[in-house]
Amino acid sequence: MMRLNRFLAIAGIAARRKADELIRQGRVAVNGRLVENPGVRIDEYQDVVTVDGKSVKYCPEFVYILLNKPRNCLSSVSDNFKRPTVVELVNAPQRVFPVGRLDFDTEGVLLLTNDGQLAYRLMHPRYEVDKVYVAELDRPIDTKDVLRLRKGVSIGEKKPVRARVQVKNSRKVELTIHEGKKRQIKRMLKSLGYQVQALQRTKFGILECKDLKPAQWRYLSRFEVEQLRKSVGL
Incomplete structure (x- = not known):
């Protein structure tokens, strides 16, 4: 059993805070019923969760991708105006989301993952990343x-x-x-x-893009993941 917002973060739908917003907006259903409480607990293996009517699969395997974001690319999963997004640049089999945002015309280091807990801590000022x-x-x-x-x-x-x-x-x-x-x-x-x-x-944090040209990406090493998690108390 786990909280619904954590389930959505692990599934790569959104970071924990954004997942809370999706739930409160009435866009998330569990077993066909809309849920507006981010803290409701679900069975991640038995309950059927949908977002905007689309089924969400539980994805316990975390992936961590380092992207050298190019200019004129949106730090988002999708865009209504058909502008290029960072998610379109990577070929991960799991759904991932960017940790934080870089402006459309800003380039450089961007982490994408489906690890909602790590994403939340990396972005929170309390952890001074x-x-x-x-x-x-x-x-x-x-x-x-x-x-x-x-x-x-x-x-x-x-x-x-x-x-x-x-x-x-x-x-x-x-x-x-x-x-x-x-x-x-x-x-x-x-x-x-x-x-x-x-x-x-x-x-x-510890991440740099010295080995990547704009629009290139790679998976983080196990050491990098361990160091990132350690830096925010995980």
Whole structure:
């Protein structure tokens, strides 16, 4: 027996938080009856679960895929406007979903998996997983603005957000954050008057894409999976 939201995460439908939303929206049924409580417990081997009328199979085997996301590709499982998605780039037999999102025009490290528990922890600020980005700016960055980024800037959230900052050259900066707020890097720099002309995520936790060209992917090694899980207390 397990919670319905965990079942959906393991099946590769969505990460735990997104699975909760699907359930509350009345899109998930168990044995033909709509369920709106994410915490309801089901028999993963006997109960019939559907999402939007489509049957969901229990998939206890986890897969972990590292993708070097190219630009002009959506960090999503599907898209109503027929734009290319990251899931279309990989050929995993199991259903997988991206862990977090990179903007349509942002490239770099992206993890795809059907391990909902790991995905949830990797994205939660509590576990302080480093997300490293390199941004190319429209003009040279001022030293005072580097200090402001380190201390924290306002981007319309409840609290100021900060980053570890390393200046690569006058127009290129590396920023390390733990949160994953929507368009966070671009919003932080925009708050100081800079436009981001190109953005790449170079590292996510221990993961890097040094051996992968844009749109290429590979499975994680057992060691990488163990290190990722260990980093978030699993």
